[in-house]
Amino acid sequence: MIDVDSDELLSIRAAELYYEENKTQDEIGLILSLTRWKVGRLIAQAKASGFIRIEIVHPRARRPVLERRLREKFGLQDAIVVSTAGLDAFDGEAAAAVEMQSRTAHAAAEYLTLLRPSPRSLGVSWGHTVHAVAQQLRQGWAHGVSVVQINGSVSLTRSAGVAAQAAVTIAQKGAGTATLLPSPAILERRETRLAIESDRTVAQVLAAAAGASAYLFSAGPADESSVHVASGYLSLEEMAALVAAGAVGDVVGRFIDASGGVVDDDLDDRTLGIRLAQLRAAAVAIAVISGPAKHEIARTVVASGLCTVLITDENTALELLDQT
Amino acid sequence: MIDVDSDELLSIRAAELYYEENKTQDEIGLILSLTRWKVGRLIAQAKASGFIRIEIVHPRARRPVLERRLREKFGLQDAIVVSTAGLDAFDGEAAAAVEMQSRTAHAAAEYLTLLRPSPRSLGVSWGHTVHAVAQQLRQGWAHGVSVVQINGSVSLTRSAGVAAQAAVTIAQKGAGTATLLPSPAILERRETRLAIESDRTVAQVLAAAAGASAYLFSAGPADESSVHVASGYLSLEEMAALVAAGAVGDVVGRFIDASGGVVDDDLDDRTLGIRLAQLRAAAVAIAVISGPAKHEIARTVVASGLCTVLITDENTALELLDQT
DNA sequence: GCCGGTTTCGCTCAGATGAGCAGATCCACT
DNA sequence: AGTGGATCTGCTCATCTGAGCGAAACCGGC
Numbered sequence: 001m002i003d004v005d006s007d008e009l010l011s012i013r014a015a016e017l018y019y020e021e022n023k024t025q026d027e028i029g030l031i032l033s034l035t036r037w038k039v040g041r042l043i044a045q046a047k048a049s050g051f052i053r054i055e056i057v058h059p060r061a062r063r064p065v066l067e068r069r070l071r072e073k074f075g076l077q078d079a080i081v082v083s084t085a086g087l088d089a090f091d092g093e094a095a096a097a098v099e100m101q102s103r104t105a106h107a108a109a110e111y112l113t114l115l116r117p118s119p120r121s122l123g124v125s126w127g128h129t130v131h132a133v134a135q136q137l138r139q140g141w142a143h144g145v146s147v148v149q150i151n152g153s154v155s156l157t158r159s160a161g162v163a164a165q166a167a168v169t170i171a172q173k174g175a176g177t178a179t180l181l182p183s184p185a186i187l188e189r190r191e192t193r194l195a196i197e198s199d200r201t202v203a204q205v206l207a208a209a210a211g212a213s214a215y216l217f218s219a220g221p222a223d224e225s226s227v228h229v230a231s232g233y234l235s236l237e238e239m240a241a242l243v244a245a246g247a248v249g250d251v252v253g254r255f256i257d258a259s260g261g262v263v264d265d266d267l268d269d270r271t272l273g274i275r276l277a278q279l280r281a282a283a284v285a286i287a288v289i290s291g292p293a294k295h296e297i298a299r300t301v302v303a304s305g306l307c308t309v310l311i312t313d314e315n316t317a318l319e320l321l322d323q324t
Numbered sequence: 325m326i327d328v329d330s331d332e333l334l335s336i337r338a339a340e341l342y343y344e345e346n347k348t349q350d351e352i353g354l355i356l357s358l359t360r361w362k363v364g365r366l367i368a369q370a371k372a373s374g375f376i377r378i379e380i381v382h383p384r385a386r387r388p389v390l391e392r393r394l395r396e397k398f399g400l401q402d403a404i405v406v407s408t409a410g411l412d413a414f415d416g417e418a419a420a421a422v423e424m425q426s427r428t429a430h431a432a433a434e435y436l437t438l439l440r441p442s443p444r445s446l447g448v449s450w451g452h453t454v455h456a457v458a459q460q461l462r463q464g465w466a467h468g469v470s471v472v473q474i475n476g477s478v479s480l481t482r483s484a485g486v487a488a489q490a491a492v493t494i495a496q497k498g499a500g501t502a503t504l505l506p507s508p509a510i511l512e513r514r515e516t517r518l519a520i521e522s523d524r525t526v527a528q529v530l531a532a533a534a535g536a537s538a539y540l541f542s543a544g545p546a547d548e549s550s551v552h553v554a555s556g557y558l559s560l561e562e563m564a565a566l567v568a569a570g571a572v573g574d575v576v577g578r579f580i581d582a583s584g585g586v587v588d589d590d591l592d593d594r595t596l597g598i599r600l601a602q603l604r605a606a607a608v609a610i611a612v613i614s615g616p617a618k619h620e621i622a623r624t625v626v627a628s629g630l631c632t633v634l635i636t637d638e639n640t641a642l643e644l645l646d647q648t
Numbered sequence: 649g650c651c652g653g654t655t656t657c658g659c660t661c662a663g664a665t666g667a668g669c670a671g672a673t674c675c676a677c678t
Numbered sequence: 679a680g681t682g683g684a685t686c687t688g689c690t691c692a693t694c695t696g697a698g699c700g701a702a703a704c705c706g707g708c
Contacts, residue, residue, distance in 0.1 A: 012382045019378045021388050024664060037688060040665065051385075054343045055377045056370075058336045064345050348694065361658060364695065 008049070010034075011042035015052055018043050057085045059103055066317040070302070070310060073321060077284070077308040082107045084314040097291055100313045104290035105132035108311045111286065112216065113141040119284065123150040123212035123274065124170060125252045126163040127227050129288050130218055134169040142174035149178075150209040150217070151252040151273025152185035170216075181205045183272050185253040186233040190269045197272060209274050214284035219301050221293045222247040222255060242267075249297025251276065251287075251306055258296070260304020280305050287311065295319045332373070334358075335366035339376055342367050381409045383427055390641040394626070394634060397645060401608070401632040405641040406431045421615055424637045428614035429456035432635045435610065436540065437465040443538035443608070447474040447598065448494060449576045450487040451551050453542035453612050458493040466498035473502075474533040474541070475576040475597025476509035494540075505529045507596050509577040510557040514593045521596060533598050538608035543625050545617045546571040546579060566591070573621025575600065575611075575630055582620070584628020604629050611635065619643045 010032065017028045018039075025043070029036040046052050061083035070079035082103045090096045112119075112133070122145055124130055147170050153163035164180050171178035183202055187193040196202055220226045222243050228234045228250065234242075245264060246257035253271050255263045262268045262276070279285050287307035289298040298316050301307055312320075334356065341352045342363075349367070353360040370376050385407035394403035406427045414420045436443075436457070446469055448454055471494050477487035488504050495502035507526055511517040520526050544550045546567050552558045552574065558566075569588060570581035577595045579587045586592045586600070603609050611631035613622040622640050625631055636644075 008382075009384055012380060012385050015380050016386055016388050019380065021392075026664075035688060036665090038686095041687095044666085046380075051380055051382045053379045053381050055379070056336060056339050056343065056375055057377050058332075058375045060333055061336050061375075062340055064340050068345075350694080359658065360695090362656095365656090368696085 007042070007045070011046040011049075012051060014039050014042040015046040019052065055085055056083065058083070059086065059099075060106070061085055062107070063314055063317065066314065066321065069321050070317060074302040074310075075305075076302065076310055078111075079309070079317075080107050080111055080311040081317040082290075082311075082313050100315075101129070101132060101290050102136075104288060104311060104313050105129065106136045108133045108216070108286070108288040109136035109138070109141070111309070111311060112137065115214070115284075117213075118142050119145060119212070119214035121146040121148060121208065121212045121214075122170070123148050123209045123215040123217075124167050125149070125151050125217035125273075126153050126166050127218050127220060129290070130216065131166045133216065133288060134166040134173075137170060137173045139173050140175065142176065145171065145174035145176035146208070147171040147174070147176060147178045148205060148208045148212055149181040150212070150215065151181065152183040152271070153181055179205055179208055181209070181273070184233070185231070185272065186228065186267070187270045187272060190266070193270050193272050202272075206274070210278055212282075214286065215279060215282050216286045216288070217252055217279075217307075218288050219249050219251045219294060219297045221297055222249045223293070225293065226250065228253070238267075248300050249294065251297075251301060252279065256297075256300055256304070258300055260300050260306065276306065279307075282308065284308055290316060292316075331366070331369070335370040335373075336375060338363050338366040339370040343376065379409055380407065382407070383410065383423075384430070385409055386431070387638055387641065390638065390645065393645050394641060398626040398634075399629075400626065400634055402435075403633070403641075404431050404435055404635040406614075406635075406637050408638040424639075425453070425456060425614055426460075428612060428635060428637050429453065430460045432457045432540070432610070432612040433460035433462070433465070435633070435635060436461065439538070439608070441537075442466050443469060443536070445470040445472060445532065445536045445538075446494070447472050447533045447536035447539040447541075448491050449473070449475050449541035449597075450477050450490050451542050451544060453614070454540065455490045457540065457612060458490040458497075461494060461497045463497050464499065466500065469495065469498040469500035470532070471495040471498070471500060471502045472529060472532045472536055473505040474536070474539065475505065476507040476595070477505055503529055503532055505533070505597070508557070509555070509595065509597065510552065510591070511594045511596060514590070517594050517596050526596075530598070534602055536606075538610065539603060539606050540610045540612070541576055541603075541631075542612050543573050543575045543618065543621045545621055546573045547617070549617065550574065552577070562591075572624050573618065575621075575625060576603065580624060580628070582624055584624050584630065600630065603631075606632065608632055614640060616640075 013032060014028050017023045017031065018025065025036045025039040028039045063081040063083055066081040067079040070076055070081065084100060087096045087099065090099055124147055126149065147167045149167050167178045167180060181202065183196050197206065222239065224236055224239060226239060229236060229239055242255050242263055247255040247263040248258050249256065252273050254268055254276055257263050285307045286309040287301050288311045289301065290313045292315065295316055298312060299320055302310055302320060337356060338352050341347045341355065342349065349360045349363040352363045387405040387407055390405040391403040394400055394405065408424065411420045411423065414423055448471055450473065471491045473491050491502045491504060505526065507520050511520070521530065546563065548560055548563060550563060553560060553563055566579050566587055571579040571587040572582050573580065576597050578592055578600055581587050609631045610633040611625050612635045613625065614637045616639065619640055622636060623644055626634055626644060
């Protein structure tokens with residue numbers, strides 16, 4: 001029979017009476033024939049040994065401890081970590097992932113709303129995540145905000161509207177205006193990109209994007225589920241090649257490796273939108289990244305200084321903090 | 325967008341800072357621009373709303389709240405409920421069930437050891453559970469205890485030793501003696517039972533059993549997994565007939581229905597061992613019942629006053645307390 | 649606008665709790 | 679046995695926290 005340290009057992013009994021029966025340490029001392037100081041120490045010991053688990057079960061709960069550790073480890077200005085508590089109530093991993101996506105987007109919307117100073121101009125990328133954030137924002141989240149798209153958005157397979165939707169919604173709900181970037185995200189030839197870029201309308205948008213007072217973007221994993229594959233910008237073969245070359249994902253359409261460097265210079269040269277250096281230099285760059293598929297790219301984003309603020313879920317945060 | 329009551333959200337934020345960051349309510353007030361009393365109330369509210377879940381994670385943890393409710397609801401002298409915390413670490417329901425069985429047996433062994441006055445004579449039944457308790461008892465748990473079997477034990481398919489083992493082990497570890505009941509549990513004819521019962525050796529054991537200062541027994545479900553089927557006392561058909569007649573399980577070999585009454589008078593008349601009335605009249609009757617298959621019989625045991633002390637697992641306890 | 653009822657607020661005060669400290673106890677090694 | 683170091687114990691005291699209580703704010707009906 002494996003014996004459990006009798007002090008450990010006592011501390012469990014004390015903790016039961018304290019937390020479940022909410023008796024005072026005095027009363028517990030009486031019951032267990034201990035001084036109340038001993039009881040206090042036993043409970044402290046139980047806590048220190050991790051036998052007492054306190055969980056805040058609420059869809060909008062956050063994890064301040066993880067947030068602080070993220071800030072410290074990666075030198076972030078701010079970090080928001082939404083709790084995964086209560087996820088077992090959802091059946092199926094897919095449903096759970098959707099819920100976490102939604103919680104994260106909600107947290108991002110709230111963060112944007114509460115951000116002070118409220119951004120005069122906000123550069124946004126596009127994709128599922130940014131779209132979700134736009135949805136969660138409430139009417140009047142800002143009083144006049146100039147929203148600018150920061151990377152090419154015209155899709156080859158869908159109408160431009162879909163990608164533009166997010167920026168427009170964010171602007172509309174913030175009583176402001178949206179400036180769209182009328183260009184594909186990835187061009188076939190470098191020259192085409194240069195040509196489009198030099199067009200006055202596009203150049204003006206890019207200039208506006210470069211001068212935004214804050215950025216809001218997500219990141220995508222480098223795999224067949226990437227929006228760039230779905231949008232037709234990249235074939236499955238090209239994606240496989242990127243992965244083979246070390247790509248872990250993309251930020252504003254630019255594919256990067258684990259160290260945060262551009263993977264394919266040629267591809268990057270054909271990609272239209274602000275450059276990663278501009279993002280790295282931004283005073284406020286909010287990355288919203290959630291989901292198990294994005295752990296790797298999330299690590300790269302925070303590790304290579306692409307964002308100043310990270311909004312993510314608990315699992316991703318734990319993964320990011322997990323050593324290395 | 326479904327809005328969450330802003331007070332509710334505040335209470336979550338306050339709770340996060342209080343429980344995760346362990347700040348004082350004063351500090352939290354400073355952070356959230358609230359008075360410390362408001363913070364206290366918010367945290368209390370979060371607790372009351374059930375957003376704060378405090379769990380004691382330890383294999384030997386108990387559930388004093390459930391224990392008290394069991395005592396109150398069923399008028400028990402005592403109740404021990406072992407926690408299911410940490411069971412997800414086991415893979416498979418079977419492994420989890422084994423773990424709970426073991427935890428419950430451990431708790432029973434501990435209870436016996438700490439029972440005051442220590443029983444001079446202890447009547448025991450036999451089966452998996454009692455065997456497990458015997459295993460978990462430690463050397464010297466008592467100083468001279470007279471252990472008596474309270475129901476027939478000679479198996480038709482295995483050697484008598486197996487069923488006797490538990491009683492012998494309990495006696496040996498308690499520096500005492502074991503008195504075995506040298507008879508099958510269920511006879512084929514009433515007359516045989518009477519004949520055996522009138523034999524002096526058997527009669528003396530039964531008399532000793534009747535005079536025990538405490539009883540320790542378990543209960544079995546009425547289904548094909550019953551030890552009485554495995555032991556060969558009952559055929560699958562007989563068991564099916566018992567179930568059809570309303571049997572929910574057996575206690576010391578006697579099958580009872582939901583209200584605690586004997587299901588089959590003839591069968592009961594062929595069963596050798598102490599009578600249920602004797603158990604109901606006992607000053608200390610400790611029932612050790614754990615596992616999902618035994619919820620129904622557990623309910624019957626406590627509801628019909630067959631035990632004064634129940635030792636069980638959290639799930640069974642919850643089931644027992646679940647209304648009705 | 650006014651008024652009664654209800655809720656919320658800030659506060660007092662007493663009880664509960666944790667930090668820190670000196671004495672007691674234990675333990676290993678001579 | 680004797681000794682030095684480490685740990686444990688019970689205590690004082692300062693701080694933290696929850697109950698209870700008037701005062702203020704709020705709300706709906708006139």
